[in-house]
Amino acid sequence: MKLRRRKEPKRLMPIRDPKDPGSGVFTRRALLLMAAQTAALGVLGRRLYDLQIRDGDHFAKLADNNRISKRLLAPPRGLIVDRYGVAIAANKTNWRALLLPEETTDVQGTIDRFSALVPLDERDRARVAREMRHKRKFVPVMLRDFLSWDDMARIELNSPGLPGVLIDVGTTRFYPYGSLLAHTVGYVAPPNEQDVAKSALLALPGMRMGRAGVEQSQDDLLRGESGSVQMEVNAVGRVMAELDRVEGTPGDQISLSLDVGLQQAVLGRIGDQVASAVVMDCRNGEVVAMVSNPSFDPSLFDSGVSRAQWAEWTSNERTPLINKAVAGVYPPGSTFKPAVAMAALSSGAISATDRFFCPGHFDMGGARFHCWAKYGHGSLDLHQALKFSCDVYFYEVAHRIGMEKIAESAHAFGLGTELGIELPHQREGLIPTPEWRRRHGHHWNGGDTVVSGIGQGFVQVTPLQLATYTSRIATGRAVEPHLVRAVNGSVGAKAEPTNWPALDMDPKFLDALRGGMFAVVNEPHGTAPKARLDIPGVQMAGKTGSAQVRRVSRALRESGHFNSASLPWEYRPHALFICFAPFDAPRYAVSVVIEHGNAGADAAAPLARDIMTDALTRDPVNHRIPPGQTVADAE
Amino acid sequence: MVLPVKPTSGLANRSGAAARGVLAGLDPRKSGGKFRKRLLRAEPSFRILSKLWSVSWLYVLLICVLAGVGYVSLYSAGGGSARPFAGPQAMRFGFGLVLMITVAMMPPRFLVRIAVPLYIVAIGLLVAVLRMGHVGKGAERWIMLGGMQVQPSEYAKVALVLMLAAWFHRISYARMGNPLWLIPPTLMVLLPVGLVLKEPNLGTGVIIGGVGAAMFFAAGMRLWQIALLILPTPVLLKIAYAHLHDYQKARITTFMHPESDPLGAGYNIIQSKIALGSGGMWGQGYMRGTQGQLNFLPEKQTDFIFTMIAEEWGYVGGIAVIGLLLLLILGGMIMAIRSRNRFGRLLALGISVNFFLYCLVNLSMVMGAIPVGGVPLPLISYGGSAMLDVMLGFGLLMSVWVHRNSRFGEEREEQE
Known part of the structure; x- marks a missing residue:
């Protein structure tokens, strides 16, 4: 026991050994340092608390931002x-x-x-x-x-x-x-x-x-x-x-609303002509076929079009990249005449039975405007004027009612207006007015009104506008052309004909226009006998148009050698035809524009007839089937 | 805890007879206890055995626990693998443990004798590293020595502590009052500090300076001397700042506003704070810390190992590690107080303060409280030089503990 007690001097602190100077100071100061160390680490522990607990959520969010990539x-x-x-x-x-x-x-x-x-x-x-x-x-x-x-x-x-x-x-x-x-x-x-x-x-x-x-x-x-x-x-x-x-x-x-089969048939019928054709369901404005020829291969754009290909497309005078149906503007020519007639009837300036005399030309202010029939049509009323497509009648009418009335009527039919079709880059065309002319710093002449009466001059429309115009004449409803029929299988409201409001026009006047257009195709001496349908019981109404792309000089006209087919291609008139059928229950409206195709009656009308025939027979449910016949027979 | 002491003989202590009778320590001439005396005289191997017995194994166990925390964390930092960090580090720790016990057996007399040569070697290495060292990560410099990467600045800290302890021991407390005796140790501190700052390693330079200051303080510097030193400090700091490298200044500015440069110099601080904060109270789970595992946290196996621990183990884990470190520090300080010779006291205090400053700088750095500066967390961070130098320090500390009752140095004073 004794030995053990002496062995180890044990003491707590502090050591203050009198034989060891400085030991007391050391102990005091060491204790001070220990307190300081403890305090310092305590402060760090406190800071760690702030970082981990107090601001933990904030930093956890930042950590997630770091690691999660969306x-x-x-x-x-x-x-x-x-x-x-x-x-x-x-x-x-x-x-x-x-x-x-x-x-x-x-x-x-x-x-x-x-x-x-x-x-x-x-x-x-x-x-x-x-x-x-x-x-x-x-x-x-x-x-x-x-x-x-x-x-x-x-x-x-x-x-x-x-x-x-x-x-x-x-x-x-x-x-x-x-x-x-x-x-x-x-x-x-x-x-x-x-x-x-x-x-x-x-x-x-x-x-x-x-x-x-x-x-x-x-x-x-x-x-x-x-x-x-x-x-x-x-x-x-x-x-x-x-x-x-x-x-x-x-x-x-x-x-x-397109029908690929019809589209193929229309394109096949057009062949290599530079042309545009629109087939529209005239009851609701659905575009069933829309062709613009020539065309291009759309898949080339996905992987990138080569420079040479692009240059070829853009320099081609046949403009393959342009959708002529909505972006090609043409003078409507005689196809414009029903719109002028409607303006005249609506304004009350004439009635359908008023007769005018056509001597073959119309003189105004020293200028002479020719009818396409060199020796004139004699005396005719509206029905005959449309049927023969007499120019002088419409010179006279246009001159009487003035341009504003014509423009109003044309706009109501959709001509020269922006249509609601779901296509970009469509052009508005133009129905000129004195006001428009003034805006461009020119004076409006009476002659400008006169030539506008036959769809020449400054008047410009697109094939789609022509089809819309025809549909509106046929149904009397303000249908808008559209392409989107259904989204994800649900058919939109536009497909229902009764959803389209009626045009603000007298049905009697519309009937007069339809009658005139019926005569164009079906009556003897109409301008488009070639457009007559070969379907029993189904008649088509239409209107021809041949739009001059340059003024025919008097010298040329008087030389008697005026034959547009002998002109260079780019000087030939455009051939146009608009039509709808069946006449008594209109279903389709077709507009055809053949660039530089000469006479509408010869180039465009047969084409439109074939297209219409195809459209009508393609959908047998809508055929008029005489009693006792089956659908197959009607084909 | 570390020191199993009982308040037994406070009175006996004061009596000179008792004090003389218990001239403990391991000087055979003065050791008390017949059995033990005989034992020590008999065979050197028994003497070693006795010394081994008096090592504070509890303290060694605490060191092992912290090294274990390091192993576990490095295993996670290696992506759930002992390679490349945890395994080599464990081997180094094993080697360090042997080194520590070996050093613990060295008597203070021997340590005093080797202090000067070790210090000279340390200064030589610091000069060498400036001349031909390799630069890693902008600040840490190392040289190849016998196939090993050595960071002389780590080693210099231990050598300086030894040198200062020997010096202050030699001049005794009484001469501390004369400023002339303080000039040589001041130069002893400033020389390595200057060399390390020139490396340039701001963090280690500050630690060396801090250790030196603490030893001056503990050695018994007079209060008027301290006051004289502290008063001109602001001016000196200003001059020092002017001499800092641009990148060191950049560290200080980005520390003030880390968000001003989120992908550049401030990146480390921001990512470290994010990692700490996302740890929350209980952590994201072992090996599941997103910041560390997905490498948003830079240097996660070295400087930012604590961040990774706190991210994966949460505030609880972080505080536990800080607590263990504090135990080691305070234990070392108590060992210093318990030493009965001036050399041992100062040596143990220097080692403990060094360890403390290491921890303080590293922890403050990862928490964004001071500018980033290439200082690892001792015992835990991956790195050979640091591990061995820390273990060398603990060896010296343990030597002080083992020889705590040695009245080493007194006889010289008696002779004078």
Whole structure:
């Protein structure tokens, strides 16, 4: 016990050994330092509390922002189908070969071996090299797209020698009918930088934007809504895990009122003429066929149009890129006469039975305006004037009522106005007025009114306006042309004829116009006997037009050698014809404009008749079938 | 806790006879206890055994616990793998443990003797590293020595503590009053501080200066001397700032406004604060801390290891680590107080303050309280030099503890 007690001197603190000077000071100061150390770490513990507990939520949010990366998923673009559900703009899978640089030790060697299987040209190689410089090693680079089955089989077979090469599927827009519907359906192309700035969705690879036609006007519906995928990424952006995925909403399916079969028939009938034809359901304004010839291949825009191709298109005098049905403006010629007649009747200046004498020319203020019939038509009323398409009658009428009345009537029929059709780049045309002329710093002459009376001069309309005008005459309703019949299968209100308001015109006057147009086709000596339908019990009413594109000089006229067919193509008059049928229960309105086709009666009327025949017989339910006959018989 | 002491002989302590009778320590001439005396005389190997017995194994256990925390964290930092961090670090720790016990066996007399050569070697290495060292991450400099990367600045801290302890021991408390005796130790501090700042390593320079100051203070600097030193400090700081490198100034400015440069110099601070904050009370779970595992946190295995721990284990884990570190620091300080010789007291205090400053700078740095400065968290951060130097320091500390009752140095005073 004793020994043990002496062994270890144990004491608590502080040591203040009198034999050891400074030990007391040391102990005091060491204790002070310990207190300071404890306090310092306590302050840090307090700061840790502030960071972790007090502001924890704030920092947790920031941490999530760091690690969670949200990416949009491109939705499939909506289909465009015709009225019977035939796909006219679809999505085609596009098989692509991608290279993941980090999975191969020898990038150049892999590319070379790939090139031996699927040839890569210098442009491809340069693009791959450029993309690889700018992207991180775990981001795939596209080697080639639009792989064929053979290409893919070769790649799969040789995959052991192609480390890092993977095959991926994307989509491209596909137009099964190509140039047939190019103007109406339009085309898509990659969005440009301004578009991308407006919508994050468009920034996704593979997204396309409608650039023309319905693809452009219905782009918002067709595009759909993006899905999103939430991914956990690390500090350099590599994806570590997928946290959440919301699939996008595919774009809406747009059903057009077009009938692909009829469209094909119309184009086939037009052949290689530079022409435009519109077939409209005159009860509700649905455009059943819309042809503008020549056309172009819309699928070229998806992958990029070559400079040479573009130059060829834009320099072509036949303007293949322009949809002549809505953007081609032509003087309506004699097809304008019903509108003038309506203006005259509505204004009360004449009645349908008032007769005028046509000596073959109309003189006003020292100027002489000729009728197309050199020796005149003699005395005629409105019915006969329309039937013979007498110019002098309409010179006289126009002169009496003035331009404002004519313009008012023409606008009510849809001529020279912007129509509501779902197509971009449509042109308004022009119904000139003295006021318009003044705005452009010119004086309006009486002669301007007179030539406007026969649809010449400054008057300009589009084929679609002509079809609308015809529909309105036929039904007396203010139908608007439209192409979109249904979205996702639900048919819109426009399809119902009774939803269209009646025109603010006297039905008696409309009947007078219809009667005159009936006579044009069906009565003896009408201007368009060639337009007579060969369907029993179905009659068509129409109006011809031959619109001069340059003034016929007096010398030429008097030389007696005036034969427009001998002129150079670009000086020949345009041939026009408008019509509707069946006469007593109008169903379709057709307008045909053949550029430089000479006489409407000879070039346009038979064409319109064939189109109308096809349209009517294509839809047998609407045929007038005499009792005792079957549908098949009626065919 | 660390020191199992009982308030037994406070009175006996004061009596000179008792004090003389218990001249403990391991000087055979003065040791008390017949059995033990015999034991120590008999065989050197028994003497070692006895010394081993008096090592504070509780303290060693505490060191092991913190190294264990380091291992677990480095395992997580390695993405759930012992490689590349945890395994090598464990080996270094094992080696460091042996080094520590070995150093703990060294008597103070021997340590005083080697203090000067070690200090000279340290200064030599600091000069060498300036001449031909490799620069890593802008601040830490290292040289290859016998196939090992050595950071002389880490080692210099231990050497300086030893040197100062030896010096103050030599001049005794009485001479502290004469400023002339304080000039050599001041130069001893300023020399390595200057060399380290020139590396340039601001963090370590500040720590060395701080350790030196603490030792001056504890050695018994007079209060008027302290006052004389503190008064001109603001002026000196201004001059020092003017001489800082541009990137060091940039650190100070980005520290003031870290958001001004979120992807540049402020990135580390911001990401560290985000990681800490997202840990919350209980943490995101072991190996599930998003900031650390997804590499948003830079240097997570070295400077920012504490951030990762606090992210994965939350406030609870962070406070636990700070608590363990505080236990080590206070334990070392108590060992200093308990030493009966001036050398031991100052050595142990220097080592403890060094360890404390290490922790303080690192923790303040990761919490965004001071500018970032390449200072690892001792025992936990990945790094060989730091680990070995910390263990060397603990070895010295343990030597002080083992030899705490040595009246080493007194005989010289008696002779005078």
